[in-house]
Amino acid sequence: MPFDKETTDVLIGGYMSTDAAHEDYEAVLNCGARLWGAVVVSKDLEGNLSVEQTDHMVEEGAAGLASVGFVVGLFAPPLLAATAIGAALGAVGGKALHRRTGSKIEEAAGETIPIGGAGLIVAYKHTDAQTVEPTVARAVKKVVGEAEGHHVEALKGALADAQQKMAEAGG
Amino acid sequence: MSELDRTSLPIRRETFAGVANRTLAGSQPDWNLIGHPTAPVGAPNVLLVLIDDAGFGNPSTFGGPIRTPNFERMAEGGLRYNRMHVTALCSPTRAALLTGRNNHAVGFGSVGEFAGGFPGYSATLPRDCAPLPRILRDNGYSTAAFGKWHLTPDGQQGPAGPFDRWPNAWGFDYFYGILGGGSSQWDPCLAENQKIIGTPEDFYDEEHPYYFPDAMADRTIEWLHGVRAQDARKPFFVYYSTGCSHAPHHVAKDWVDKYQGKFDQGWDRLREETFARQKELGVVPADAELTPRDPAFPAWDDVSDKLKTFYARQMEVYAGYSENADHNVGRVIDAIDELGELDNTLIIWIWGDNGASMEGTVTGSFNELTMQNGIPLTDEMQLQLSERYGGADAWSTSLMAPHYGAAWAWAGNTPFQWGKQVGSHLGGTRNPMVMHWPARITDAGGLRSQFAHVIDVAPMILDVTGIPAPDTVDGIEQEPMHGTSFVASLTDGAAAEHRTQQYFETIGNRAMYKDGWWLAMKTERIPWVLTPDALRPYAPGVWDPDAGPVELYYLPDDFTQAKDLAAQHPEKVQALKDLFWVEAERYKVLPLLAFLSTFFGMLPPLPDQTKFEFRGDVQNVMPGMIPRIYNRSYAITADLVVPDGGAEGVIVAEADHLGGFSLYVKDGKLTHTYSMMGVFVFKQVAEEDLPTGDVTVRMEFDADAAKPATGGDVTLFIDGRPVGKGRMDHTVPIRFSGYSGMDIGRDNGGVVDRSYEREKPFAFTGTVKKVVFDIKPHLSDDDEQALHAAEHHGQAAHGLSA
Numbered sequence: 001m002p003f004d005k006e007t008t009d010v011l012i013g014g015y016m017s018t019d020a021a022h023e024d025y026e027a028v029l030n031c032g033a034r035l036w037g038a039v040v041v042s043k044d045l046e047g048n049l050s051v052e053q054t055d056h057m058v059e060e061g062a063a064g065l066a067s068v069g070f071v072v073g074l075f076a077p078p079l080l081a082a083t084a085i086g087a088a089l090g091a092v093g094g095k096a097l098h099r100r101t102g103s104k105i106e107e108a109a110g111e112t113i114p115i116g117g118a119g120l121i122v123a124y125k126h127t128d129a130q131t132v133e134p135t136v137a138r139a140v141k142k143v144v145g146e147a148e149g150h151h152v153e154a155l156k157g158a159l160a161d162a163q164q165k166m167a168e169a170g171g
Numbered sequence: 172m173s174e175l176d177r178t179s180l181p182i183r184r185e186t187f188a189g190v191a192n193r194t195l196a197g198s199q200p201d202w203n204l205i206g207h208p209t210a211p212v213g214a215p216n217v218l219l220v221l222i223d224d225a226g227f228g229n230p231s232t233f234g235g236p237i238r239t240p241n242f243e244r245m246a247e248g249g250l251r252y253n254r255m256h257v258t259a260l261c262s263p264t265r266a267a268l269l270t271g272r273n274n275h276a277v278g279f280g281s282v283g284e285f286a287g288g289f290p291g292y293s294a295t296l297p298r299d300c301a302p303l304p305r306i307l308r309d310n311g312y313s314t315a316a317f318g319k320w321h322l323t324p325d326g327q328q329g330p331a332g333p334f335d336r337w338p339n340a341w342g343f344d345y346f347y348g349i350l351g352g353g354s355s356q357w358d359p360c361l362a363e364n365q366k367i368i369g370t371p372e373d374f375y376d377e378e379h380p381y382y383f384p385d386a387m388a389d390r391t392i393e394w395l396h397g398v399r400a401q402d403a404r405k406p407f408f409v410y411y412s413t414g415c416s417h418a419p420h421h422v423a424k425d426w427v428d429k430y431q432g433k434f435d436q437g438w439d440r441l442r443e444e445t446f447a448r449q450k451e452l453g454v455v456p457a458d459a460e461l462t463p464r465d466p467a468f469p470a471w472d473d474v475s476d477k478l479k480t481f482y483a484r485q486m487e488v489y490a491g492y493s494e495n496a497d498h499n500v501g502r503v504i505d506a507i508d509e510l511g512e513l514d515n516t517l518i519i520w521i522w523g524d525n526g527a528s529m530e531g532t533v534t535g536s537f538n539e540l541t542m543q544n545g546i547p548l549t550d551e552m553q554l555q556l557s558e559r560y561g562g563a564d565a566w567s568t569s570l571m572a573p574h575y576g577a578a579w580a581w582a583g584n585t586p587f588q589w590g591k592q593v594g595s596h597l598g599g600t601r602n603p604m605v606m607h608w609p610a611r612i613t614d615a616g617g618l619r620s621q622f623a624h625v626i627d628v629a630p631m632i633l634d635v636t637g638i639p640a641p642d643t644v645d646g647i648e649q650e651p652m653h654g655t656s657f658v659a660s661l662t663d664g665a666a667a668e669h670r671t672q673q674y675f676e677t678i679g680n681r682a683m684y685k686d687g688w689w690l691a692m693k694t695e696r697i698p699w700v701l702t703p704d705a706l707r708p709y710a711p712g713v714w715d716p717d718a719g720p721v722e723l724y725y726l727p728d729d730f731t732q733a734k735d736l737a738a739q740h741p742e743k744v745q746a747l748k749d750l751f752w753v754e755a756e757r758y759k760v761l762p763l764l765a766f767l768s769t770f771f772g773m774l775p776p777l778p779d780q781t782k783f784e785f786r787g788d789v790q791n792v793m794p795g796m797i798p799r800i801y802n803r804s805y806a807i808t809a810d811l812v813v814p815d816g817g818a819e820g821v822i823v824a825e826a827d828h829l830g831g832f833s834l835y836v837k838d839g840k841l842t843h844t845y846s847m848m849g850v851f852v853f854k855q856v857a858e859e860d861l862p863t864g865d866v867t868v869r870m871e872f873d874a875d876a877a878k879p880a881t882g883g884d885v886t887l888f889i890d891g892r893p894v895g896k897g898r899m900d901h902t903v904p905i906r907f908s909g910y911s912g913m914d915i916g917r918d919n920g921g922v923v924d925r926s927y928e929r930e931k932p933f934a935f936t937g938t939v940k941k942v943v944f945d946i947k948p949h950l951s952d953d954d955e956q957a958l959h960a961a962e963h964h965g966q967a968a969h970g971l972s973a
Contacts (some may be wrong), residue, residue: 115852
């Protein structure tokens with residue numbers, strides 16, 4: 001089937017540890033599905049950023065993935081005294097997610113990946129969703145966006161959809 | 172020397188019995204004048220050992236899975252006591268143990284951190300209740316305390332005192348340890364006598380790093396040697412109170428590895444195994460029943476394989492940590508033996524002050540303070556955060572402040588229900604005790620089952636030393652001790668029960684014991700849950716303590732509290748309820764739930780200090796005494812002198828990477844790092860270099876709202892110019908650390924920002940003239956009052972698990 005007839009999915013996963021993100025990244029690479037691209041970005045405790053991506057990533061995919069704002073603010077813990085601390089999360093998440101398309105992965109991730117955290121983005125054919133999604137087992141926050149059309153447009157659309165869902169999920 | 176009157180302390184000085192003429196001619200000296208009161212002839216040395224946050228089913232000596240060869244050695248040469256009782260919480264047990272009086276009656280219905288406005292909860296020892304060490308010291312004993320103290324109110328742990336709440340004033344000649352309820356074992360903020368001495372120098376020695384339990388034993392042995400070098404006969408009283416097994420569970424990997432794979436069977440099976448060994452040893456009667464698992468604890472079989480590995484490691488660490496405590500107590504005992512004094516040293520060793528602690532919540536935590544700060548983390552989040560800080564191999568290191576999952580604590584309290592905080596049940600109130608005293612005990616290896624309580628320990632020590640409880644101390648008439656000596660049990664296994672009645676109360680969980688009957692009145696709140704929903708039923712005017720569920724047990728037939736007889740004996744239930752109220756009034760237990768009074772709007776006066784100034788050499792400000800910057804806007808301003816060529820280092824830092832903040836200069840840039848309990852870490856860096864000469868730097872946090880854990884924007888300034896900014900989405904609502912202090916001009920102990928770990932303590936190479944915290948008042952009085960309430964909710968929450 002021609003690429004531009006496919007529905008494309010983009011999965012974004014957020015992690016509190018690099019190990020967990022890499023575990024899922026490896027699982028995704030070995031799941032047997034054909035991926036348009038996968039990238040894991042992490043920041044160590046000293047604030048150093050590292051990026052790892054598949055060798056098979058299509059050029060358009062890489063460009064598209066680079067636009068993602070990584071959001072790993074993940075939960076809104078209720079406090080003892082009846083208040084909640086998560087109210088600001090959604091707003092911050094939204095801000096991070098609407099970064100200019102086309103920025104480099106490092107720049108986007110550098111500003112939005114928290115110290116000690118990691119993010120995983122995987123793009124794949126929607127028909128492979130049942131194969132890919134269950135392998136992303138350790139994300140503390142996981143969303144999937146989807147879009148149809150020509151592959152670049154579909155990828156961008158799926159990213160936007162995933163970003164929106166992440167924002168709606170409270171970061 | 173005339174017979175001393177020991178009923179009034181201090182003992183009055185000797186009357187001059189010589190002759191003092193105008194000149195030496197015909198004068199007769201009286202050398203008794205320069206002596207000091209001596210202990211009664213034959214008075215034994217006393218070593219009182221208290222292990223922290225441990226349960227009846229932990230040590231191998233009582234059938235548990237943790238090897239305790241020294242505890243066992245003492246039991247084999249002495250006596251096991253299998254019906255010794257504590258108060259279900261740290262400070263209250265310590266207060267009762269050291270005063271011989273019920274904990275509420277001496278102001279410790281709660282913990283040292285939380286000084287409330289009711290007599291039973293003031294965390295302030297009344298002057299008419301002189302404690303045991305004071306009595307022994309005034310009667311000719313050398314006295315010393317090592318380890319965990321936890322009897323000094325939170326806000327009084329600095330150079331301004333007041334020192335009458337510190338260990339020396341309780342009667343200890345010497346103190347070395349921690350004032351608070353728990354501490355890192357790698358970099359504790361130490362106190363010695365009346366000074367906070369902070370992080371030990373050896374913390375920076377990578378080859379031979381400092382370890383608090385080792386240092387405690389070293390210091391104890393050194394002190395004993397010093398005393399004996401000066402005086403070969405003066406008896407000693409050593410109170411050896413380990414920080415172990417309280418969280419954070421810190422111990423070297425070698426100790427942990429001994430237990431690798433030993434807990435893979437899980438907590439349900441572990442309880443069964445322990446119970447079988449307990450019966451075999453005879454510390455639990457053969458006809459006893461193992462109590463079932465409460466639904467609050469998950470079944471091991473329902474846990475995923477990945478989490479089973481994670482959880483098993485938590486218990487391996489706890490076990491290694493606990494065995495190390497046994498090892499170090501053994502070193503102290505060996506030192507006494509080497510002095511040739513073991514025969515006449517009464518060793519009283521209690522394995523736990525409140526049952527094992529369930530405060531790690533169901534998941535356990537990489538950082539015990541996450542629970543106290545109200546941060547609910549799922550099991551997967553906890554697992555990932557532990558991976559962030561090094562994973563399984565780092566669980567016991569200074570990279571984490573770990574606490575195991577609640578079900579491990581429940582297993583540690585085998586065969587009983589519940590654990591710490593639950594004063595209504597034996598899981599929180601019954602701990603193993605061993606007594607060793609070859610000079611007196613003839614039934615070595617025996618078992619004793621007299622119902623005893625920690626209030627009985629001080630009267631017993633006085634009994635065996637021949638020292639009376641004083642009628643007056645410093646001219647103040649004394650309240651008699653509430654405990655009773657059980658010395659008869661030392662030589663007579665069939666000695667009559669000395670204690671036939673005892674009340675228990677901890678955070679609303681109550682019990683009344685009389686003549687074998689035990690009425691348990693547990694609140695329905697799960698001990699580690701402090702959500703509004705969980706607290707609402709206990710609000711004033713809502714809660715009726717008499718309307719809650721009750722359980723009735725007859726302990727002579729039911730050692731473990733497995734058979735609830737409440738429905739069959741309503742008249743007994745009522746009689747014990749009535750008796751509890753009488754005892755509660757008598758011993759200042761009322762009002763119930765005073766510990767939680769701040770949650771229900773009973774707040775201390777609003778503090779009015781908004782500016783806190785620290786000169787450049789102030790270090791080791793205890794965590795409960797740092798400026799109240801939580802949940803609000805604030806600014807930190809520092810006046811610096813930066814030499815030509817620039818400077819780097821820390822300007823001010825509180826605590827460490829698991830919660831804290833640091834304002835520092837690195838690579839010429841002013842930087843602010845803020846760790847929200849190690850879960851989120853925020854960092855802002857100035858965009859221009861720090862100039863030389865006299866420089867004023869400032870960090871401003873503009874909170875989104877006056878509310879717990881508020882987010883907000885950070886701006887960095889140099890000489891009034893904004894030079895950097897950033898955002899902190901969440902801030903710490905309650906407390907950065909339970910033990911790590913604030914320092915000016917350096918970052919003592921574990922560092923806040925791991926990027927300068929290699930340069931620790933990263934002292935500022937210029938001059939920090941002063942640092943000023945400006946606690947910006949919020950717009951309305953209501954906001955200030957709300958923050959004040961939040962702060963005290965946090966104080967109480969911290970206290971619950973300290």
